[in-house]
Amino acid sequence: xxxxxxxxxxxxxRYMGFRGPVDTSPETDAMIAKAxxxxxxxxxxxxxxxxxxxxxxxxxxxxxxxxxxxRALARNLAGCTxxxxxxxxAGPFCDMLxxxxxxxxxxxxxxxxxxxxxxxxxYCDLINDKIKDEYEAKGLYARPRFSPxxxxxxxxxxxxxxxxxxITKITxxxxxxxxxxxxxxSVTAIIGLxxxxxxxxxxxxxxxxxxxxxxxxxxx
Numbered sequence: 001x002x003x004x005x006x007x008x009x010x011x012x013x014r015y016m017g018f019r020g021p022v023d024t025s026p027e028t029d030a031m032i033a034k035a036x037x038x039x040x041x042x043x044x045x046x047x048x049x050x051x052x053x054x055x056x057x058x059x060x061x062x063x064x065x066x067x068x069x070x071r072a073l074a075r076n077l078a079g080c081t082x083x084x085x086x087x088x089x090a091g092p093f094c095d096m097l098x099x100x101x102x103x104x105x106x107x108x109x110x111x112x113x114x115x116x117x118x119x120x121x122x123y124c125d126l127i128n129d130k131i132k133d134e135y136e137a138k139g140l141y142a143r144p145r146f147s148p149x150x151x152x153x154x155x156x157x158x159x160x161x162x163x164x165x166x167i168t169k170i171t172x173x174x175x176x177x178x179x180x181x182x183x184x185x186s187v188t189a190i191i192g193l194x195x196x197x198x199x200x201x202x203x204x205x206x207x208x209x210x211x212x213x214x215x216x217x218x219x220x
C-alpha cells in the first residue's frame with residue numbers, strides 16, 4: 001500500500017458532503033470503493049520535513065529567516081521552542097483519475113476527488129504521528145498541525161515553505177502563481193513542538209477558524 005495507511009471511507013463520504021450516517025445507493029457505495037481501491041493501489045506519496053527553532057512574541061512568529069504575523073498561528077504555537085515544517089503529496093495519480101472519470105461520469109469523478117482529499121489527509125496524519133512519536137522521545141510534544149491558508153495565516157507563506165524545504169526538487173510538488181499546489185492533493189503545514197504536554201489532536205481542522213462553518217470540517 002503506497003500510502004502506508006488505508007483511506008477511510010468515512011473521510012471520503014465527508015468530503016462528498018455526507019454528514020453522519022447517510023444511506024447512499026449501492027451504485028454510489030460501489031464508486032466510492034472503486035475510487036479508494038484505485039488510489040490505494042496507484043498513488044505515489046512523497047513528503048519532506050525539517051525542524052527549526054521558533055519564537056512567539058504576541059502575534060508574531062519567527063523561524064528560520066521568516067517572520068509571520070498571525071494571531072491564530074501564534075496561539076497554536078504559544079510555548080513552543082521548536083517546530084517542524086513539512087510538505088506532502090499523494091502524487092499526480094488522483095488528478096489524472098479525476099480527469100479521466102469526468103469524461104464519462106461526473107458522479108464517479110466526485111468520488112475520486114473526495115477519495116484523493118481523504119488520501120492526502122490520511123497520509124498527513126501518518127506523517128504527523130511519526131513526527132509526534134519522534135519528538136516525544138526527546139521530551140517535546142506536538143501541537144495540532146497548521147497550514148498556510150488556515151485562519152489568518154496568509155496563503156502567501158506557501159512561498160516560504162517551498163524555499164525552506166526545497167519542496168519542488170524533493171517531492172515534485174509545484175507552486176502556481178496563484179499559490180495553489182500541483183498535484184492538487186498536496187499539503188504544507190507546521191507542527192509546533194513544546195516542552196509542555198498539552199491536550200492535542202493531530203488533525204488540522206480543529207486549528208482552523210473556519211472549522212465550525214466549513215462543509216468538510218472533521219467534527220465526528
